[in-house]
Amino acid sequence: MEVSTAMWTAAIVGAVVVYWFVWVMGAAEVKGKRAVNLKMGSITRDKVQDKYKQYWSFFRRPKEDIAAAADDDNVPAFVDTFYNLVTDIYEWGWGQSFHFSPSIPGRSHRDATRLHEERAADLIAARPGLRVVDVGCGVGGPMRAIAAHSGAHVVGITINEYQVARARTHNRKAGLDDRCEVICGNFLEMPFADASFEGAYSIEATCHAPRLEDVYREVFRVLKPGALYVSYEWVTTALYRADDPAHVQTIRGIEAGDALPGLRAQHEIAEVARQVGFEVVEERDLALPPAGPWWTRLKMGRIAYWRNHLLVSALTALRVAPKGVVEVHEMLYETARHLSDGGESGIFTPMHMILCRKPLAAPPPSS
Ligand SMILES: C=C(CC[C@@H](C)[C@H]1CC[C@H]2C3=CC[C@H]4[C@H](C)[C@@H](O)CC[C@]4(C)[C@H]3CC[C@]12C)C(C)C
């Protein structure tokens, strides 16, 4: 073979390999986000690394230190920064629903995710004609599944402006923008009138609140009497031992890598719900058997993480992705390890379900 033919052949094969690696292998679980489109939310390219460092020094501290420094009020701003940093990576590597679900033998992750979301809709009896609020809606994966499944009108709220834009784009593309609205705002002070919703749900979102009672009180305020609220909470279980260094390391790792001001214990949740005036209808850890383990999806992704690491490193070197993406990706990789340790040891669950009702004649909530 002539030298020039060999060089052309090598160049074409190289181009095909790069195309396959970046465009095909690097495609999102749910098409729409590719590695070459990784932005960092509303953060400008040159600020990504600094924002990551600020985020990390804030959330690396234990919850006692965040509270002692009276930094609680800054939590929503740092949570917003966190979602600027991770939203594209989540969409690219996980899909449009930013939560876990029990695995179901023989069914895809996508099916398991949808069923977990539809369960929330069924629990609050969402149906056509009802207006339901999605508290901490992300880019709207659950909102679209719930609107499509139940026929209800869903209004989502998220602190992150970039997610609002992503969610609206997805809603339009899914043809659900007449039934799904998205608002940018703080769920600790929701921009909704009292008693303006017939149902509410939150999926793995209220764990970002420094005080759970603040968000539950807001949900209580915007619900009509008799309306139902379901939440999937991130909590430590009764197996967690604060005097076991391995347990503490796992829980601290989950908190730091997921922008959490401090995980609550499972037994505290119902107490908070009652304190703001709710009746607790049902409470259950949806991760317990016969549910399939939610963390296997994280464990199975090892090869994908390695491929993703190579991709983000290459894209950063080529200046396609901004500096700092590799650090954010590494942080998520570490977080995935802590999350699966938490799941496997049983000291943590991301799906402690609590179903509450606002009483018809609401007694004044205790403060
Ligand atoms: C509810 C929350 C988010 C839960 C999950 C959706 C995310 C928690 C950890 C995330 C991930 C970890 C590893 C990433 C991997 C290194 C990368 O290559 C591709 C994306 C990941 C799989 C990413 C996806 C989303 C998570 C599973 C919290 C924030 C309250």
Ligand SMILES: C[S@@+](CC[C@H](N)C(=O)[O-])C[C@H]1O[C@@H](n2cnc3c(N)ncnc32)[C@H](O)[C@@H]1O
């Ligand atoms: C892990 S994501 C879950 C998103 C969505 N529920 C889902 O399952 O796809 C958590 C969501 O809570 C939102 N959030 C966190 N703190 C918030 C706050 N103070 N006000 C409004 N939204 C908040 C984040 O912006 C993000 O959209």
